[in-house]
Amino acid sequence: MKINILPGCVFAASMLLTTSCSDFLTEDPKGQLTVETLYKSKADLDLAINSLYQNIQGFQCNSNTMIVQCMGDDVTSTTGSNKAAYLAADAFEAPSDLKGVNDLWNWYYKIIKASNYVLDCAKYLKVDKSEVSEQLGQAYFWRAYAYYGLVRTWGPVPLSPEEVLSVDVDNIKDDIPCATVEEVYNYIVKDLKAAEDCNLPEKYPNGSKHIGDANVYVSAQAVKSTLASVYMSMAGYPLKKSDYYALAADKAKEVVDAVNARGIQSLLPNWNSVYSYGNDNHNECILGIYYNANTGSWGTDDSQLTCCHVPASLPWGGWGDFLAERYFWSKYPEGPRKDAVYAKTLLYKSENKQTKEIKYANVDWWATMDGEAYKTWMEKNDKNEDVEKTNAVFSDYRPMFTGFSVNANEQGQPLKIDFDCTKPIYAGMTLGKRHQLIRYAEVLCWFAEASARSGKYISEAKTALKKVRSRAYSDQAIVDAIDAMSNDQLAEAAYNEHRYEVAGNVLGMVTCREDAFRLERLKNVFDYRVGPQSDILVPKGTLTHSVNAKGEPFTYTLEKDIILKEKMEVTGTWKGEESMYQIYPPTEVEKNPNLKR
Incomplete structure (x- = not known):
């Protein structure tokens, strides 16, 4: 959901966020906004809360901050393309493309800085603390949340000094040492207990805080x-x-x-x-x-993950950022949950070049064409790939997660319905869909x-x-x-x-x-991932939904087990803690030599 903020107030709040509240001069500088002159009431403090929530939205408005999750056994990514950072996490290697470590680090510390600002500026309000407990609770919580992410990704990290809550964490100085993992966790617990003491409601009244x-x-x-x-x-x-x-x-x-x-x-x-x-x-x-795609462009109020789960070989412009691991899928227990978490079939699209007629067919992710039919299909689509490499209908050859996906109508606009894998997928890059x-x-x-x-x-x-x-x-x-x-x-x-x-x-x-x-x-x-990966993923005898050279659906029965090896050859050795954590962003290490384990 979009947090409604007046543009001028956003600017004022964001400008104030660049300087510590404790750094302001005690004089009354005419014509300038200071915390003493701007923050006089509970309503004024809401400006800082709005700025905090803008950082929360920005934190996950694209997939860079989630790249580290490719270390999990549930997801992998597309080979090649612009996925070097994803594949490095998938292989437990230090990335050459630093967009994942840089963005995640920077956004966590932006959240911490915005939270600190709320807590610091609340001290200037001439109101009882109980009157601003709701705002304080938000700040304590999100600061704890950010440190919780940091400590599980990097281990030891710098903490904001208690005496200078609004420390400029965009430029961590070498005089701020890394706290130990235990110290960071104790700090997180202290903040969460402080948030508990704010007695936040179980349910907010309808409006901007409840929808x-x-x-x-x-x-x-x-x-x-x-x-x-x-x-x-x-x-x-x-x-x-x-x-x-x-x-x-x-x-x-x-x-x-x-x-x-x-x-x-x-x-x-x-x-x-x-x-x-x-x-x-x-x-x-x-x-x-909460997101609200008002702008239709990449911004903090737009959720931009709708194509992340969609394989690139599907006709919807999928990014293939987070593809499903086949082994995890094969071990995932059958039932309504699996049918919802994964698309039971993928939608194949064919178009007659003469009549422009479009046909759809629901096809299993492991479906193949016979060699001659596949060769004919490739030629009709003016492609020059080596047809002996694969006869897969979908080159990604993987199941698809559905959690971010949304269906589209005939005009390509998103539909507010439960996702149905047998229907066309929304290919837009911005959407107001909640992140859970x-x-x-x-x-x-x-x-x-x-x-x-x-x-x-x-x-x-x-x-x-x-x-x-x-x-x-x-x-x-x-x-x-x-x-x-x-x-x-x-x-x-x-x-x-x-x-x-x-x-x-x-x-x-x-x-x-x-x-x-x-x-x-x-x-x-x-x-x-470095092993032989010889498990049976789809047993022989399974009825398979496929398409022929004309894009028409048909079924066949597997004559042998499907045993797949991952496309990406993962090599190297396990390095213990070094493999489990991400590297510190090199630019931050240059500024703060304390960033080491």
Whole structure:
């Protein structure tokens, strides 16, 4: 959602953000805006909050800040093109293209700076602190959120000195050392507890802070959910403070209890509606970033991920930034959730060059043409590729995630409906679609895993995980199997259910990469990518939907198993911590020699 801000006020707030509040002279400089003259009321402080939320929107308005997520076992990227940074993360290598590390670092620190500014300038208001608790809560939360991302991506990072909250973090000086991982986590917890003390509402009144069934601003349950996740991270790698699983279980239980008592969140009955553009403001989402594509151009108010999941070989102008890992797809359990997370078929488009007639056919991602038909099809499309290399209908030869995708009408305009893979896809690069950072289903998984690992609330934890599975599977026996699980089995099941819930959602707060990082399983991903990859992905006998040389649909049965090796040859050796973290941006290292491990 667009945060409405008057242009002049945005300019004034952004200009003030370039200088520390504590740096202003005590004199009264005539004709100049200072915090003493500008910020006099609660309404004035909202200017700084608007500036903060502009940075939140800018943080994820394109895919660069999510490149690190290619380290997860759920996603990979297109070979070649402009995807060098994505493929470096996929291979656990230091990137030559620095757009991912640069943008992620810079945007996190912009959020921190904007949050600091709110907290610093609030001191100049002549109002009781309770009157601005809502604004303070937003600032404490988003600062913690940014540091939470930083510490899981880089490990030790600089912290803003408490005595100078508005430190110019765009130019970190060499006198600011890196805090240890534990120090950063303690800082995050302190901020989240401060946000809790602000007593944020569970539901905001309708308007700019609440739309449909969802909160736009950070709510009480968003703070508690994040704190539960942070405690789980502290219990895992690298701190390994296992007793923090009990704290995570306690905090997640507060959210679950509030939902049970007051219905402040809910699980959608149909998984296909989770990422639906037609049901964009549902209250399963606990924390989201809202966009409003008013400008139609690349800007902080536009979500620009609609083509990121779409393979480049589809006729919709897909970017192929985040393609599905075939192995993860093959192990993903069948059911309504898999049918919603992945496109069951891909839409093939053919056009008669004489009549201009367009035909569509729904085709499996692994579908092939027979050699002669494929050669004829290639020739008719004036291509000169070596037809012996592949007879794949789609050159990407991968399943497709659907979380960012939106359907289009005959004029190519986006449709506000649940996504249907059998219909044309919206090819525009800007859209006002919400980014979902935390969903209630995730909190149920966190509650179940943290409880199982700490030995607390086992009965309630099993009930929570059964709710998640009940929507995801068609087989009731899979749901009922939870009752007989040991604590270790329950923890592992909850861990995996969370990974299935967030697969492909690279913009979430806790992704498959973050889950594997916490349990030191990123090496497993690396080992698979450098290994033989000889697993059967599609067994023989599977009925396949394909197209012939004329683009007409037909079916055939696989005569042999499909065993695929990844296109990209991943080489190298595992380097432990160096492989798990990203490199510091070289330009920042030049400014601050303390950026080292």
